[in-house]
Amino acid sequence: MLKNYRIVLEYDGSRYDGWQKQGNTDRTIQGKIEGILERLAGEPIEVHGSGRTDAGVHALAQTANFHLNVKLSDLEIKEYLNQYLPEDISVIRLDKVPERFHSRLNAEEKTYLYQIETAGKKKVFERKYFYGFGRPLDVNAMKRASEYLIGEHDFKSFCSNKKMKKTTVRNVKRIEFQEKGSQLFIRFTGNGFLHHMVRILMGTLIEVGERKKSPEQMNVILKAMNRSEAGFTAPAEGLFLEKVSYKA
Amino acid sequence: MLKNYRIVLEYDGSRYDGWQKQGNTDRTIQGKIEGILERLAGEPIEVHGSGRTDAGVHALAQTANFHLNVKLSDLEIKEYLNQYLPEDISVIRLDKVPERFHSRLNAEEKTYLYQIETAGKKKVFERKYFYGFGRPLDVNAMKRASEYLIGEHDFKSFCSNKKMKKTTVRNVKRIEFQEKGSQLFIRFTGNGFLHHMVRILMGTLIEVGERKKSPEQMNVILKAMNRSEAGFTAPAEGLFLEKVSYKA
Structure with missing residues (x-):
């Protein structure tokens, strides 16, 4: 069953073309995370950010969510992401949230x-x-x-x-x-x-x-x-x- | 006339093979500074550090001295260095010191x-x-x-x-x-x-x-x-x- 996960991210935006995936996904934060989740899930996973950050902008607590169906604990998913994410992007928290939660639409x-x-x-x-x-x-x-x-x-x-x-x-x-x-x-x-x-x-x-x-x-x-x-x-x-x- | 200058340096050592000039001078702090002083003076200038810092070690106030004969004010020499030094090395102070001053031998x-x-x-x-x-x-x-x-x-x-x-x-x-x-x-x-x-x-x-x-x-x-x-x-x-x- 697909579960809805919320992640809180810290990143140094210096090396990136911003949050949002573009033609070349290799230099965006969203692209980096989706690439790793695809490897984990065996299929493309879409990550919804609370909003875009521009090229070069940093985050101390960007929030995003995605739906995933894997036999791993929350801690294991978090550690998998941190293991494969580059050293300038870190998942500082991961938790399961209700199905209807959307990191952008529900941001207050x-x-x-x-x-x-x-x-x-x-x-x-x-x-x-x-x-x-x-x-x-x-x-x-x-x-x-x-x-x-x-x-x-x-x-x-x-x-x-x-x-x-x-x-x-x-x-x-x-x-x-x-x-x-x-x-x-x-x-x-x-x-x-x-x-x-x-x-x-x-x-x-x-x-x-x-x-x-x-x-x-x-x-x-x-x-x-x-x-x-x-x-x-x-x-x-x-x-x-x-x-x-x-x-x- | 040669004058003795003392400089106080701040640097992020991450990209460097340390303070001391080696065969390949291009990736040492001393090498970077000597390269710029040579361009300014038109001849090789030796820079004496208070001590070596290892590869990857940073400095908030490394001190060094060198002898130079140019028609520039202290501020102009400092600005010349900062203009040509990479963004991860900065001269935070420059002043003239007595002829006998040596940054390593006189360090207390x-x-x-x-x-x-x-x-x-x-x-x-x-x-x-x-x-x-x-x-x-x-x-x-x-x-x-x-x-x-x-x-x-x-x-x-x-x-x-x-x-x-x-x-x-x-x-x-x-x-x-x-x-x-x-x-x-x-x-x-x-x-x-x-x-x-x-x-x-x-x-x-x-x-x-x-x-x-x-x-x-x-x-x-x-x-x-x-x-x-x-x-x-x-x-x-x-x-x-x-x-x-x-x-x-």
Whole structure:
């Protein structure tokens, strides 16, 4: 009998073309996992992620699910996956979930973490995990700007997909700032995010932080519903999918 | 006129055959720096490190010096090096020092940091910077064992060079333990360390931590002056040269 399995994944996205399987499946996270499950099951197995992560974006707890019928315990399946997955992808949890569970459709809340190095030094150990902005940022201005984003809004200005036909309304619940020396950590929590949305929000907040835009301009940009009003797309290497929450 | 420059370096040793230039200079830290200085000076420049680091060992503050005669400010030389050095090697400081300064001969004290992951999880972001021991360790027993090592001793049991003709006496000043969740950090400070000494001390302390050896056995091993009495050589990826101190 087919059982529905949920997995929680950690990965270093540096070497990959993102989550979603493409023509060449060899360099996507989804492709790597499906390849191993196919070997285990003897037939193709489709893995449903909670959402795509772009090329170069990392995950601390991406969530996915798949249906499988094998005579192995949960622990054995998890260990099989970890044995054959490359060293930069890890299954940190695996459990059986009800038949109807779908990692994307049932996701209630997601948190993305963005990491910035504001010191002008050459990054060595941080080079794959921080955006090396390299100059001071006015974090208080960024915080004030971020307040305009909280709540349910049409985030069309922060969506890179111009042909988006579905709704661009999302509910951003929290944007939290944390400073550790010259490192800045920003967490975005919401019911979902559009394509490149976190990176465009981040790029726009950075432009506020360098005083190219005022905090109040954030509200004008939001209302414009026009991508060209917003700031740049902050680079992928600073971004982590940190958490996906489901109803208990 | 030739001036004597001191540089402080940070590097991720993962891709390198260690500090010291070898036949193939292309994959050593010293070789990389000398190659760039030769391009700058138009002649070969020798770089003297405070000591070698093995293949795969990292540095947070390796120190080196070299003599150079160019019409560039200190900042310009530093920026030239950082521009041409690969992204996993960085000059974090450069200053002129007295003619007689030698980074190895004048070093007073060195600190090495060793990082261990004791949780049984597959490492993703830690994979190049932690030894994935993967099982709990009796840190109190390790601390008791480490006390026998403090002070001036003949550390022949902890030296991998069997043909070592020079003295194997060293003064270990401090061994400090720090625990953060499942991560264990151990700092070794001394007036100098023999070839592989920190990694063999660490391997022996780990064997105490897994109760294969008693803390008191450390004293027996030290007195034996025989490498085969000590524990295994802990892997390179967990080791960082953290600090080199000089007289003010």
